[in-house]
Amino acid sequence: MSDLEVQVGLAAQAGQPDRAAQSGRRRRFGVAETAAAVLALFLLASAVVPQLLAPGDPLGIDPLSAFQPPSGAHGFGTDESGRDIYTRVVHGTQYSLLIGAAATAIGLGLGIVLGTLAGMLGRVVDFTVNRVLEVLFAFPGLLLALLFILIFGPGVATATIAVGLSTAPGYARIIRAQLISVRSAAFVEAATVLGRTRWQILLRHILPNTLAPLFVLATLGIGQAIVWAATLSYLGLGAEPPTAEWGAMLSAGRTYITSAWWMSFFPGLFIVLTAVTATVLGRSIDRRMRHA
Amino acid sequence: MPFRHPWRTRRLLAATTGIIALGLLVAGCTPAGSNEPVGEPKTGGTLTYASGDAEPTCLDPHVGGNFPQALVSAQYLESLVSRDTAGTIIPWLAESWIPSEDGLTWDFTLRSDVTFTDGTVFDAAAVQANIAHLQDPTTLSSTGYLGLGKVTGTEAVSPTVVRFTLSEPDSALLESLSQTWLAMESPTALERSQDENCASPVGTGPFLVDSWVKQNAITLVRNDDYVSPPADAAHAGPAYLDKVIWRFIPDSASRYAALQSGEVDVIDNAQPDTIVQAKQSDSIEQLDSPRPGASNRIELNSGQAPFNDVRVREAFIRSANVDDAVSSLFQGTATRSYSALSSAESTAVSNPALFDYDPAAAVTLLQAAGWGQTDADGYRIKDGVRLSVEFPVSTNQSIPAEQSVFEQIQATAKETGFEVKLAPMDLSSWYAALASNDYDAVSAPYTKVGPDVLRILYHSASIVPAPSGYFANLAQVNDPAIDELLTTAARTTDVAERASLYADAQNRILEGFYILPLYDQQNHYLLRSDVIGLRTLPTVAVPTLYDTWLNR
Numbered sequence: 001m002s003d004l005e006v007q008v009g010l011a012a013q014a015g016q017p018d019r020a021a022q023s024g025r026r027r028r029f030g031v032a033e034t035a036a037a038v039l040a041l042f043l044l045a046s047a048v049v050p051q052l053l054a055p056g057d058p059l060g061i062d063p064l065s066a067f068q069p070p071s072g073a074h075g076f077g078t079d080e081s082g083r084d085i086y087t088r089v090v091h092g093t094q095y096s097l098l099i100g101a102a103a104t105a106i107g108l109g110l111g112i113v114l115g116t117l118a119g120m121l122g123r124v125v126d127f128t129v130n131r132v133l134e135v136l137f138a139f140p141g142l143l144l145a146l147l148f149i150l151i152f153g154p155g156v157a158t159a160t161i162a163v164g165l166s167t168a169p170g171y172a173r174i175i176r177a178q179l180i181s182v183r184s185a186a187f188v189e190a191a192t193v194l195g196r197t198r199w200q201i202l203l204r205h206i207l208p209n210t211l212a213p214l215f216v217l218a219t220l221g222i223g224q225a226i227v228w229a230a231t232l233s234y235l236g237l238g239a240e241p242p243t244a245e246w247g248a249m250l251s252a253g254r255t256y257i258t259s260a261w262w263m264s265f266f267p268g269l270f271i272v273l274t275a276v277t278a279t280v281l282g283r284s285i286d287r288r289m290r291h292a
Numbered sequence: 293m294p295f296r297h298p299w300r301t302r303r304l305l306a307a308t309t310g311i312i313a314l315g316l317l318v319a320g321c322t323p324a325g326s327n328e329p330v331g332e333p334k335t336g337g338t339l340t341y342a343s344g345d346a347e348p349t350c351l352d353p354h355v356g357g358n359f360p361q362a363l364v365s366a367q368y369l370e371s372l373v374s375r376d377t378a379g380t381i382i383p384w385l386a387e388s389w390i391p392s393e394d395g396l397t398w399d400f401t402l403r404s405d406v407t408f409t410d411g412t413v414f415d416a417a418a419v420q421a422n423i424a425h426l427q428d429p430t431t432l433s434s435t436g437y438l439g440l441g442k443v444t445g446t447e448a449v450s451p452t453v454v455r456f457t458l459s460e461p462d463s464a465l466l467e468s469l470s471q472t473w474l475a476m477e478s479p480t481a482l483e484r485s486q487d488e489n490c491a492s493p494v495g496t497g498p499f500l501v502d503s504w505v506k507q508n509a510i511t512l513v514r515n516d517d518y519v520s521p522p523a524d525a526a527h528a529g530p531a532y533l534d535k536v537i538w539r540f541i542p543d544s545a546s547r548y549a550a551l552q553s554g555e556v557d558v559i560d561n562a563q564p565d566t567i568v569q570a571k572q573s574d575s576i577e578q579l580d581s582p583r584p585g586a587s588n589r590i591e592l593n594s595g596q597a598p599f600n601d602v603r604v605r606e607a608f609i610r611s612a613n614v615d616d617a618v619s620s621l622f623q624g625t626a627t628r629s630y631s632a633l634s635s636a637e638s639t640a641v642s643n644p645a646l647f648d649y650d651p652a653a654a655v656t657l658l659q660a661a662g663w664g665q666t667d668a669d670g671y672r673i674k675d676g677v678r679l680s681v682e683f684p685v686s687t688n689q690s691i692p693a694e695q696s697v698f699e700q701i702q703a704t705a706k707e708t709g710f711e712v713k714l715a716p717m718d719l720s721s722w723y724a725a726l727a728s729n730d731y732d733a734v735s736a737p738y739t740k741v742g743p744d745v746l747r748i749l750y751h752s753a754s755i756v757p758a759p760s761g762y763f764a765n766l767a768q769v770n771d772p773a774i775d776e777l778l779t780t781a782a783r784t785t786d787v788a789e790r791a792s793l794y795a796d797a798q799n800r801i802l803e804g805f806y807i808l809p810l811y812d813q814q815n816h817y818l819l820r821s822d823v824i825g826l827r828t829l830p831t832v833a834v835p836t837l838y839d840t841w842l843n844r
Contacts, residue, residue, distance in 0.1 A: 061703045063613075063620035067565075080621055080696045081703070236687065236716060242699045255692040257545050259565040 111171025
């Protein structure tokens, strides 16, 4: 079972006790949700208009002010080449968010195709797709990603595709299960009786009912994809230095961890905050949809 | 402006440098902040050494021949000759040597009182067996094999005199033989299978290999019958330490933490920030010993565009702000080099004026070379082609600080309009990129004792790839005048004449803007203050634990 499935499983279970909470207090936003929403706004702003939040050049070096601890001039300190870490962290958001969103889109897209094939096209296809998924499940997702990078070479694009590919089996399984349960619903039977074709039923009745929960999955998945992408960059397989990517910055800071903790602390903090934000928001959306 | 000294001044300079270096070395081994004498050496104890270099796949440095092998095997293997800090060749297992008048035969007189740790006698036949082993293609020797390129045969004149026959005079023979990669091993042990000999090579050194648990540690124990220290050792008789545990801790932060906690006593490959920290600590000392041979430098591939134009090469060098990069990243632990050779080489020629950071001059040069226009990103273009420099970086060979130096060069060269494309890669991809000529700039360390390294790196014959695909002349210098100087120097045994030939060759290389020197090949060791008497062999700059003892 992948991390994602565990998360979704938990989210589904959480529905039980939540019902009581829902009826008891009609609070619209919890503290965590509010904080997550604020952070998400900040991250989105960082990704879209980084110049507004950090006007400096994330690649601009200043050798003479290298290794400066956090101070008024450099809120998060400077790195080994005198680059401002705050500027780099802000400018790095776009890579992480873009990689996270793109990888999730790839994983989800592939998952939908595979899951639909398995759920709709009869036993032989279902059997084949399932065995393929089981083989893919036998490898941890990160290992699949590493294998892909080994073949196609490191870089932001390959890392994104690699993360997307390695999350696809998880999505495919969930979609297939969802499809099968929807397929036997009364309204599908009704549509069949009314003489709709298989594709009409799929597009008009089954998919819309399957895809709604996917929105939740996607939000949760972005957090995971960001962590994975940062992991790959940390290992030197994603963004290449001196790109202001969080994982790559974390890796560069590791060398100086005994003398310049801020070099790895702040990129690390942002990876954690982003992943947590995505998870909190995903859960929150999940809850709302369940009880809408 | 060529920078030359008359020979006499040069020798004086070398000797003075040597004395100062020796003084620094001695100073480096005394606990800082205390002037009290450390007293008589104490025998006994176990020293733990932690190496940041890769664990060797074979403990016999004849096989292959890289730095990690030299580091550990210098504890149990010894060479025919050594070199002192002034660059003079001194006796070790060979007491004396005489070349013939024509330089084609060399007679080495060997010590008669030495036995290998397996009981085999060290004699002329043993030397012959070692030379044969190094030259045997099945040994797969690379460094040792290259060092014996001109040796066509050996002969045992008597049990203690061995004669080397050469195809042509070789002024680098003694320097080659001084290297740990050409050290003497027991002929009895060499007869075993290569796997066996790799696991437990047998030498004449102060320690012997007791066990090797791969991925963990090599255990060395004292050779109680040891009699053959090199002429510059501090004492005679067996070593002081009972035992040496040789560990491998690749991560630099963990290695330093292990030293701080006292878990290990000596570490190598110390990173600049930890050296600076160690200077403020009373319990840790530093030993700095630049590797011999070439300096660390960026080679510009003159074999293809854009660096086939000397103006573009000079423009690149003038647009790279190396000084600020070195001072910020190495924090005073490395000195900027302006030479093709290491400062450990007395024949090194330095010419700082050629390497001034001068972006304005770079722009003028580029304009003259036809790179006058710039594109939207600020990079220069000519005939629609961008001025790009492919720069593959070996993450195995360039430490993080060095990779950051390259990033800073990338940033400053961009201001002049160069697009430097840094591509960090693992060792095999890096070799592949070089072999397929997919590079415009590259940094490749090369360690060899003596200035003959110039012939390996800059003679046009070294552009021809070896069967492995690797070629050492990565700047692809193809200058008949340089070839002539290097070939002549390699045959010239007169010390002064040889030095002058190498000086001319170096000047031509520097003035051709084929290379951008950075600093010496960094070789910093950190040790606990109670480790006394650690020094490096002035040959290949690896530590020797023979004189070392623990003051605890």
